[in-house]
Amino acid sequence: MTIKNALLVDDSKVARFALSKLLESREMNVKMAGSAEEALDFLDSNEHPDVIFMDHLMPGMNGVEATKAIKSNPETASIPIIMCTSQKSSSFTKEARNFGVYNILTKPTHPDGLGLVLDQLASDVKDGTLPAPPLSEPEMDSPEPATNGNKAASTVPLTSDLIEQISRSSAQSQVNNRLHELLSSLFDEQFDQLNRALNDSREKQDNLIEERLNAMSEMVEERTQHLRDDVAAEVNLSLGRELADLKKELSRNSGFTGNHMAELKDHITSVQTIDTEFWQTLQSEAIQQAHEISRETAEDIAQRTIDLFVAQQRSASSRIYTVGLAVSLGVFSLGIAWLAGLFG
Numbered sequence: 001m002t003i004k005n006a007l008l009v010d011d012s013k014v015a016r017f018a019l020s021k022l023l024e025s026r027e028m029n030v031k032m033a034g035s036a037e038e039a040l041d042f043l044d045s046n047e048h049p050d051v052i053f054m055d056h057l058m059p060g061m062n063g064v065e066a067t068k069a070i071k072s073n074p075e076t077a078s079i080p081i082i083m084c085t086s087q088k089s090s091s092f093t094k095e096a097r098n099f100g101v102y103n104i105l106t107k108p109t110h111p112d113g114l115g116l117v118l119d120q121l122a123s124d125v126k127d128g129t130l131p132a133p134p135l136s137e138p139e140m141d142s143p144e145p146a147t148n149g150n151k152a153a154s155t156v157p158l159t160s161d162l163i164e165q166i167s168r169s170s171a172q173s174q175v176n177n178r179l180h181e182l183l184s185s186l187f188d189e190q191f192d193q194l195n196r197a198l199n200d201s202r203e204k205q206d207n208l209i210e211e212r213l214n215a216m217s218e219m220v221e222e223r224t225q226h227l228r229d230d231v232a233a234e235v236n237l238s239l240g241r242e243l244a245d246l247k248k249e250l251s252r253n254s255g256f257t258g259n260h261m262a263e264l265k266d267h268i269t270s271v272q273t274i275d276t277e278f279w280q281t282l283q284s285e286a287i288q289q290a291h292e293i294s295r296e297t298a299e300d301i302a303q304r305t306i307d308l309f310v311a312q313q314r315s316a317s318s319r320i321y322t323v324g325l326a327v328s329l330g331v332f333s334l335g336i337a338w339l340a341g342l343f344g
């Protein structure tokens with residue numbers, strides 16, 4: 001079990017405030033009670049804390065009586081109690097342990113002393129070495145009874161010095177209680193005033209921050225509006241210029257101009273000239289080839305005719321030779337005429 005939750009019992013608000021800050025600095029959750037009676041009510045109706053810091057001297061039920069009540073209850077007897085007191089004697093520490101106090105924390109509390117006590121408590125809780133609740137309830141500062149056989153204890157005579165000492169002790173106790181009350185009231189009053197001053201200052205600061213934020217927001221909005229207008233005007237002007245230049249360029253390049261038509265006409269004329277020259281060249285070459293073919297064909301036909309004539313001269317009459325020669329010449333003439341009509 002880790003020591004995380006603490007119950008702080010003290011009638012002094014100053015002491016409660018100071019000790020609670022030290023405990024919270026050690027990341028502990030602190031609940032506070034202004035009297036022993038309030039602490040007992042808290043234990044009856046709430047979850048039990050890991051440790052109780054109990055003030056020694058309080059109006060009404062003091063710390064000793066409250067510790068005895070807590071340790072006599074089986075449900076709360078296991079809660080370690082650290083008593084906060086200004087008494088530092090070893091006899092008081094021994095008697096306090098006898099009625100269930102785990103350890104003593106001297107007042108005013110110092111961080112080092114508190115750290116040592118809490119470290120020791122954490123070690124004992126971890127090791128399971130916490131002292132067991134007391135079986136009896138010895139009284140603090142109670143004189144031991146003196147017996148002599150069956151005789152009653154002897155009484156101390158009231159002297160003027162003893163009466164004066166008792167009176168001073170009672171007066172000192174009353175003065176201390178009154179000082180505690182006055183200091184508590186003064187602390188409460190100062191704390192309330194400081195809290196109100198802090199709240200007022202925080203509220204004024206929040207209002208001032210809000211006003212400045214609103215003013216800055218309006219200024220930014222105004223400057224942004226001007227900037228947007230300037231940017232929009234500049235963009236519109238730039239777009240207008242670009243569109244005007246584009247329109248001029250399109251108007252210059254739209255359709256065929258006179259120059260374009262003249263260039264096109266020259267191109268067509270040059271193409272036609274090239275085609276005519278090419279066609280004439282092709283035609284001349286074709287006619288020449290036709291003449292060569294006709295000449296070669298005529299020479300071939302003439303050679304065959306001669307060969308045929310010689311052969312027929314030997315075997316046939318001269319009439320047949322004449323007809324063959326006429327036919328050959330006719331065929332040659334028809335070929336010449338056909339070729340001339342084809343390429344004419």
